[in-house]
Amino acid sequence: MLDALTVATAIAALLLAAWCGWAAYRDQPTKDWHFIGMAVVSVLALAQLAVGVVQLARGQKPDQGTTIFVAYLLGALACVPVAGFMSLAERTRWGSVTVAAGGVVLAVLQVRLYDIWGG
Amino acid sequence: MATAEDAGERTRRTRLIKGPGMLLVWLYGVMVVGAVSRSAVQISTEFAHAPLAYSLSAVAGLVYGFITYSLVRGGETARKAALVCCAAELLGVLVVGTWTLVEPSAFPDATVWSDYGMGYLFIPVLLPLSAMYWLRKGSR
Numbered sequence: 508m509l510d511a512l513t514v515a516t517a518i519a520a521l522l523l524a525a526w527c528g529w530a531a532y533r534d535q536p537t538k539d540w541h542f543i544g545m546a547v548v549s550v551l552a553l554a555q556l557a558v559g560v561v562q563l564a565r566g567q568k569p570d571q572g573t574t575i576f577v578a579y580l581l582g583a584l585a586c587v588p589v590a591g592f593m594s595l596a597e598r599t600r601w602g603s604v605t606v607a608a609g610g611v612v613l614a615v616l617q618v619r620l621y622d623i624w625g626g
Numbered sequence: 627m628a629t630a631e632d633a634g635e636r637t638r639r640t641r642l643i644k645g646p647g648m649l650l651v652w653l654y655g656v657m658v659v660g661a662v663s664r665s666a667v668q669i670s671t672e673f674a675h676a677p678l679a680y681s682l683s684a685v686a687g688l689v690y691g692f693i694t695y696s697l698v699r700g701g702e703t704a705r706k707a708a709l710v711c712c713a714a715e716l717l718g719v720l721v722v723g724t725w726t727l728v729e730p731s732a733f734p735d736a737t738v739w740s741d742y743g744m745g746y747l748f749i750p751v752l753l754p755l756s757a758m759y760w761l762r763k764g765s766r
Binding site for chain 1: 643644645646647648649651652653655656659663667671747
């Protein structure tokens with residue numbers, strides 16, 4: 508797996524979490540800029556899925572199994588967009604908290620992805 | 627405006643996913659995906675390795691799924707059902723957490739509830755507590 512991309516995605520996810528956490532702290536819902544941020548993070552997760560699939564296609568094998576690896580890649584891709592839609596339905600600070608939680612979950616998924624691929 | 631909203635509120639089911647409830651649905655959703663997919667993979671590929679642990683993960687997934695559904699559905703019955711399930715969930719985490727510490731040999735592989743959910747940032751312990759707090763508040 509591309510380590511640089513994994514690290515970049517994890518950091519971007521944590522930044523997004525901090526940013527939306529700040530919005531929640533100031534009692535604000537998610538705004539357009541937050542959604543742009545979510546889009547950036549989601550694009551990183553999408554790039555990761557693409558890189559992961561290409562590497563599998565080249566015949567490389569993740570340490571802990573292909574099924575789990577692909578499942579985590581899909582989970583990582585879905586994570587932030589789902590939280591984003593939920594924040595659209597909840598136009599209060601709690602929507603921002605939800606997206607912040609989504610960012611943290613994505614960062615954790617990155618650590619797991621790194622382990623699953625095998626360092 | 628306010629009176630119209632109030633009237634609408636009474637005819638509809640009590641919404642359980644407003645405010646903090648939305649965050650709870652998200653976290654429960656994550657736990658559902660985590661527990662169900664994990665146990666599905668493990669049960670289908672290596673069930674004999676740690677049958678107890680994998681079965682418990684599957685049960686945890688079902689409980690999480692039911693709570694998520696109840697929260698999204700809303701209403702008084704769902705609120706009570708979710709409250710009962712959260713209590714069962716908390717009990718499960720505490721019992722299984724203690725069990726894994728007292729008798730690790732019964733668990734060759736981890737469950738979602740091992741060591742009180744340490745592998746999941748202790749979310750399995752914290753989630754039922756906050757959910758029960760939120761659901762009890764919703765009754766007033």
